[in-house]
Amino acid sequence: MKEQAAGRVALLEDIWKSYGAVPVLKGVSLALEAGEVHALLGGNGAGKSSLMKIMSGLIPANSGRIEINGRTLTHASPALAQDLGLYLVPQEAHILPNQTVLENICLGLKPSPRSLRPRVEALVAELAVTVDLDAQAASLEIAERQIVEILRGLVRDARVLILDEPTSALTPFETSALFERVRKLQGQGVGIFFISHKLREIREICSTISVLRDGVIVLSGPLDEHTDAEIVEAMSRVQLVADGGTAKAGRKVAQIGQPRLTVRGLSGEGFRDIDLDVRAGEILGLAGVVGAGRTEFAETLFGLRRQSAGSVHLEGKELKNRQPRSCIDHGLVYLPEDRQQNGLFLEAPLYWNVSSYLIHRLPFFLRSGTERRIFDGFRDSMGIKCTGAGQAARGLSGGNQQKVLMAKCLSAGPKVLILDEPTRGVDVAARNDIYALIRTLAGEGVAIVLISSDFDEIEQLADRVQVMAFGRHGGELSDAISVDAIARLAFGASEPNHA
């Protein structure tokens, strides 16, 4: 007992927090020992992110006590929390686009960036990542931004790290490098709160688990003592189908119909010579690691980038000089990867968002009643949780934002739907809803191209898998689709990544 007290790096006692009259945290207590990797789970709206923000000093709690390294966080201040030795690596990296990567990492620290450079370089080497420290941060890809955040935490010598879905933007290769690093930190006595929706990752790296639901801890203890089913049940209170494989088996291959989209020899920025066929009712998984050129490929298909060679046929008709609008009119619809930046109108009401692909087909004088009815239809069928059609999209949780985006794509009546990372940053329950929706759509005869870095997801959903690696065609799988087989092709390697 004494030893435990000495090794305690973070302690939360009876934290209460409410926004207005709505309580989000109702007396949460947590302890983190040195060298412990503590998984923190919870559905959207469970209070997870509020708890993290309180711990890192971004917002004040109504009551309760937070102790970091034996010292109390006396007031809400990120600077104080970092001084005490706690760093929050947020899910969406905070980047200063006009500064260099090095300046981004070192901002807020006392020593000058130049004098910290050797340390940062050492950390970069240890993490086995490639980052150009002198590049402008604006040029970084999502995964690279995440790495910058992790480096920020490491260079600050934090004793408590909060990793908020750190792997959601990382490739399997980067994920395993990160886990190596986490284990090393664990050995050095750093305590880590690990937030993730991927049970498989949690099993791999965490020793303890706590599940939050409606602002209360409903399950807590050593990870070994709880089964996946117990954890999922604790999170959602509803029994969920943990494995989606059965539903796929139920869908008959015979439902797959005529060719819808035929791409031949398409080349563009970041990819070269890609062929692709999707039939009506088929889910084609387009797998690959971050940087394989899948998003560039999809954006070129949708007319957002210029192609340098190749042809695209939709139902036998060639689409030349593609523009997003002509693609939508022909029934080729794209759901972008970065929902905050490219997908949603964050300040606009939800029904504006949903009708935005339809806007050219609506009459000159818009009738909000019609638009609201369209939204309400999707809201009921997809289970979007919101206060009403007029709510601003910013106020929704990640999973619900993603559903709104899906509704927007569906309102255009797509024949071919390209989904780019449709479940990034989405909790388990909402993810299952989205999976079900994708299957239903395929059942209705929509041809679906599913781009995902989560190979589990591809394995669960896809009828056929095409892999891109380094901007080229990396291989195809039509039966025996497994995570290992996909990983093998994605890395262009002769051995699987995940053992």
Next chain:
Amino acid sequence: MLDLFARNRVVTLVLILALAYAAIGAAAPGYLSGATLSTVLSSSLVLMLISLGTMVVILTRNIDVSSGSVLGLSAAVLGLLLNAGFSLPVAIVFSLFTGALAGAFNGLMVAYLGIPSIVATLGTLGLYRGIMLVMTGGRWIEDLPQDLKALSANLGSGFSALSIVVVFLIVTLWLFLRKTRFGRFFYAVGDNKAAAHHLGVPVRRVQFAAFVAAGSCAALAGVVFAAQIGFIPNQAGNGIELKAIAVNVLGGVSLLGGTGSVAGVVAAVTFITSIDSALVFLKIPAYWNDFIAGALLLSVLLLDGRIRQLIERRIRARRYAIHDRASAHDTKSSTTRIAEARR
């Protein structure tokens, strides 16, 4: 070569400035002289101070359109105190304090009360001008003492006491923004406020400080104005805030915050002021001034924009070219990378 232009608006500006000087020098021999330099320097002081203050605010992704009124108000305080018999140093200190206070009020509204800066400073633009008019009863302040005017007199080397102060201020501001931790915060807040807050940067204090700095600069500009003109009209500083914003844009300070340099602003102020003096020298009627200044401003910005686009396209092409080259020999390297990761 192109990259150099892309990274620095200053280089483009200085080059155009040099070309313009050469052309004018050829057209009107005698223009290129120490006397011209001295004229340009002294007539740029007011705009320089206002522009530098505005720049600090713009860096934090706010805007200050009240600086012209702060100039007028501070100058009025200076004039009234002097004419009431206070000594010059006391009057200047009070005048600067007035400017700092006016800036602090702007900063209070923006940083702590959350009022958008354009709205807040539009309000104080009217308010501060109104206070000035109430104080002076709508009359011009004349008969300012000689020792004030002496501050703007040429000390022999082409510099006046005030221009030495301004040069000193330029160097200090440059060092502060480039070399200090707190200076870096101004860029950080403008670049990404949420990120800065997350990393423990005192966002509000930085925004507040920027407005106080802008107010103080505007007050110093008021002192320079009074010393140079010798009297203080009701409309002192009217409209200079917009000119200062144009200078900032010309000097490469992004209105979206986070980028810009003292050197860029100094070059842009010199450029704008040189146009005025050159037109006089070329005997072009004064009513052409605004037209020519506006047209030049737009052409520099257009040129700069084109160069930037060109470079961005090249950087993109280069990035994907590297990508292609990497993919040629990646099969082997990725295998070893995986092997490393498994260790």
